[in-house]
Every structure is written in structure tokens, then in C-alpha cells.
Amino acid sequence: MARITASVYTSHVPAIGVAVDQGKQNEPYWQPLFAGYEFSKQWMQDNTPDVVFLVYNDHATNFSLDLIPTFALGCADSFEIADEGWGPRPLPTVQGHPELAAHIAQSVIQQDFDLTLCNRMVVDHGLTVPLSLLCGNPPMPGGRWPFQVIPLHVNVVQYPVPSGARCLALGQAIRKAVESFDGDLDVQIWGTGGMSHQLQGARAGLINRQWDNAWLDRMVADPQACAATPHIDYVREAGSEGIELVMWLIARGAMADLAPPASGKVAAPRVRHRFYHVPASNTAVGHLILEND
Template sequence: MARITAGLTSSHIPALGAAMQTGTTGNDYWSPVFQGYNWAKEWLKDNMPDVVVLVYNDHASAFDMNIIPTFAIGCAESFKPADEGWGPRPVPDVIGHPDLAWHIAQSCILDEFDMTIMNKMEVDHGCTVPLSMMFGEPEAWPCKVIPLAVNVVTYPPPSGNRCYSLGEAIKRAVESYPEDLNVQVWGTGGMSHQLQGPRAGLVNKEFDTAFMNDMTANPERLRKMPHIEYLREAGSEGIELVMWLIMRGALGKNAHEIHRFYHIPASNTALGQLVLEPA
């Protein structure tokens, strides 16, 4: 059967993609960030998945105010990079795994999660920047990817508990898939940041550190954290962290941390990465 072997988290800051495209990853500002990903990149070479379920949020590329799915799973053969206003990112198309994606969709829907099935969807930096940070600039991504878009842009976003429970449902779905596949779940976005208003530029290292700690030490606290706490402590965009909880739920009751990287600031944002394995 298929199995979930690891979970990763990663910020998806668009400036990371811009740094790669402009060849500035080695300058004084960006070098510490890209060096901080080296451990996970090397780890992935020895732990390459067959499929990544990549949890991210769309930034008004595939969706707008006309349609706002809470959870949307990409079931297509491939997904082109979205044009976010300055042309599509010069990265490979994301190649999906339709059979597994449809299986996850069916299993989760019958498990009482209302998934939106996407048979055509462009993916923006929320999906492609984490791939670039982990795989560099290949001619093709080295594994198949199932994009799972979560609404954390328009109120109301799903609760942390609902996201964690969806991760648990994805675990059940993957483990009921008959093909022998190595599957990883990546939760992207975050950490603390606010992009507008009087608190623009907000970073809360104490909150971020506690959140990273409790991904393994006390995930129940994170499941119960209300929306207002994300807003108050982590800024208006800090709610993206609920997507990490989908990954965490998919690893099962117990998980252990094998790597952590945290850096501030990165384009006025706190950047965080974890690599977790099921215990």
C-alpha cells in the first residue's frame, strides 16, 4: 500500500523565487536563507518521494472572489505555473498523479470532507516556490505533485482543528491506496507576517518558535488555537500556518522532528522550515 513517510514545512515567500530568477541567492541578504535549506535538500536526495501532496494557498491566481473553495485538490495530469502579473515563473510544469489524487478526493469526501475537485488549475508561487527551494532549478520536478489549495485569504478560513483532521483523513486515504508509493505531505506558508496596515512587517519569533515546538510536543494546542490568536500574534497572513497542520495530521498521532530552520527577516517575513517523520 502507499504510505506517508515524512512531512515538510516551508515558507513560500515570492521573493525567494525572484532571488533565484535574478541570480541573487548568494548575496549578503539571501545567502543565509538559501544555505539554510541545504540540509533538507541533501536529505531529500536520499529520501525522494514518489509523490508530494503539497498544501498551499492560492493568491488570486486560480481563484478569485467568484469562487472560494475551502479545500481544492488538483486531480489533473499537469498544472502550469500561473501568471501572477509579471509572467509565469520560469519553472517546470507541475506533474500530477491523477489516480492517487482522485483516490484521496473520493476517500476524503466519503470521510465527510467537502473537497473541490480541480481538473484544470494553474499553480502560483505558493506551490512552486517550495518546490524550487527544495529541488533547485531542474528541467523537470523529480517527483509527482498533488496540489492541495486551502483558502486562507478570504474569511473564514478553516480552523486548525479542521485542517489537522483533514490531514488525518489524507493519511487514511493514502494508506488505502493499493499501489506501493512513498508519499510526503508538505505544508507551506507562514510564518508570522503581515503585509499591510499599521502592523506591516510584523514578526513574532516567540510565537513562531512555540508553534514549531508544538508541532511535535503539543499539537493539540495548535489544533485548538482560534483564528484571532493567529491574527493577534502572527499577523494577518500568519493564518497560513493552519496549512502546516494538514501535514502534521497526516503523520499520525506521534511525529519527531529531524530538522529545523528559522530565519528573520526574509522579505519582511519570518521564514520557517521543519522536516518531520512519523514516530
């Protein structure tokens, strides 16, 4: 059967992608941030999956205030790089896995989650920056990403947005779906976005190191309590864009220790790497790699 072997969590700051594309990784401002991903890049080479199920939020490239799906699953066989106003990033097309995506859609919808199914999507920095951070940019032309990708867009832009508890439960449903797929696939699930940041208003530039790190502690050790965090806490403590962290809970929900029924017999996942850094374009950057025991 297919199996989820690990979960990866990272911020998806657009300026990080620009820094990679322009070769600025060793500049004094950027070097400390990219140093925090050196372990992860080697870990990815040593643990390359067949498929990455990548949870992110679209930034008005596929969806606008005219159409706001809460959860939108990319079911296409490929996903072109979006033009976010400065031309598409110099990256290869992202290859999908339509067979697994269709199976996940069938299973998750039968578990009473309403998904929007997308047979055509473009992917913006929410998805491409995590790929660059963990894999580097493949050489162009002719480069390829080292695995296939199934994108899941989550609405964290326009309220109402899904609760942390709903996101954690969706991760559990995704795990069940993956494990029922009739194929030998190594799957990782990635949660992206966050951490504390606010891009507008009187609190623009807000960073809350203490809250961010306490949230990471809880997400690893007590994800149910973390999922109970009300939306107002994210806004007050982590800024208006801190709500992106609910997407990390989808990835956390897919780990083995939360597979229902909760028997208490499965150990918590191993923390293979943890990194936190500020600032990166007025944003706190968080990063985790968790492996199933």
C-alpha cells in the same frame, strides 16, 4: 500500499522564488536563508518520494472573491506555472498523479470532508517556491521535477477560513486515504505558508519570533493543542497572514502518531531539520522536516 513517510513545512515567500530565478542565493541578504535549506536539499535527494501532496494557498490565480473554495484538490495530470503579473517563473510544468488524487478525493469525501475537485489548475508561488527551496530549479528547457505533485489549495485569504482543528483532522483523513491506495508509493505531505507576517495596514512588517518558535514547539510535541489556537490569536500574534499556518496542521495531521484511534503506541515523529530566519521580504521564514518513527 502507499504510505506517508515524512512531512515538510516551509514558508512560501514570493521574493524567494525571484531570488532563486535571478541567482541571488549567495548575496549577503539571501545567503543566510538559503543556507538553512542546504540540509533539506540533500535530504530530498536521499529521500526522494514518488509523490508530494502539497498544501498551499492560491493567490488569486485560480480563485478570486468571485469563487472561494475552502479546500480544492488538484486532480489533473499536469499543472502549468501561473503568470502572477511578471510572466510565469522559468520552471517546468508540475506533473500530477491523477490516479492517487482521485482515490484521495473519493476517500476523503466519504470521510465527510467537502472538497472542490479541480481538473485544471495553474500553480503560483505558493506551490513553486517550496519546490525551488527543496529541489532547486530544474534546468530549462527540458527539466523535470523529481516527483509528481498533488496540490491542495486551502482558503486562508478570505474569512471564514477553516479552523486548525478541521485542518488537523483533514490531514488524518488524507493519511487514511493514502494508505488505502492500491499501489506501492512513497508519499510526502508538505504544509506551506506562514510564519508571522503582515503585508498591509498599521502593523505591516510585523514579525513575532517568540510566538513563531513557540508555535513550532507545540506543533511538533502537542499538535492537538496547537490546532486549538483560535483565529484571533494568529491575527493578533502573527499578523493577518499568519493564519497561513493552519495549512501546516494538515501535514502534521497526516503523521503516524496521530493516526486514529490514538493508541499512544506510536512515537512522535523525528525532527530531522528545523530552521527559522528573519527577514525575507518582511516575512518570518520557518522550516521543518519530520519523519515518521
